[in-house]
Amino acid sequence: MKLVYYPFLFNINAKRLLFIGGGQVAERKINVLLPMAPSIRVIAPRISDVLRALAEAGAIEVVEREASESDLEQCDFIFLCTDQRECNALFAARAKALRIPVNVADNPDACDFHLPAVCIDPATSVVVSVSTQGKNPSLARQVRDRIREFFQQRLLP
Incomplete structure (x- = not known):
């Protein structure tokens, strides 16, 4: 197996992290990242109760609607956590075109980075x-x- 990923430690304090998808996968990733104090925005037509509670506490921002390509332009890292492969693939291609690192929950080979x-x-x-x-x-x-x-x-x- 060819190794293609190298572990970097990033300072993500105040970095703009965009999550497209508001379910359990997004919850898990967000809960791991929250202690580092990034600025997290979640866009999804349905938001889990856990993410809604985090938003009510002021820890994250949630936007309850379908994501659009223009949403990608105001972030430093993108996490695609929908249960729709085609949607994830579309946004991953757009993120790569914008040179924004992307993590695709359902396709590790399409990821620019993984959360170890x-x-x-x-x-x-x-x-x-x-x-x-x-x-x-x-x-x-x-x-x-x-x-x-x-x-x-x-x-x-």
Whole structure:
């Protein structure tokens, strides 16, 4: 297997993240990213209760409507989380044309970046990311959990 992804740590504080799709996939990704304080906008005709609560708390912005191509122009990163492959493919092509990095939930090969499984140890400021390049996210989470156990045992100096 040719490795094509390299792990970068980005400062996403105040970066404009656009999520197209307002269901459980978007929820999961948003909950992981929220502690880094990005500016998150979700556009979808239906918004989950969890995302609605985050919006009511002022943590994210939600827009309840179908997304349009013009929505892509005001963001730094795009996450396509709809359950419609054709819609995701259309927006992914437009994002690439605009040179905006895109993550496509239902097509890892179309992604410019993936969200790895991450372990952050506040005591040491160590950040460990685990990725299978989108091929097996479950395995990445299992490895991350083992690393978390290591940190919880305080085996580092």
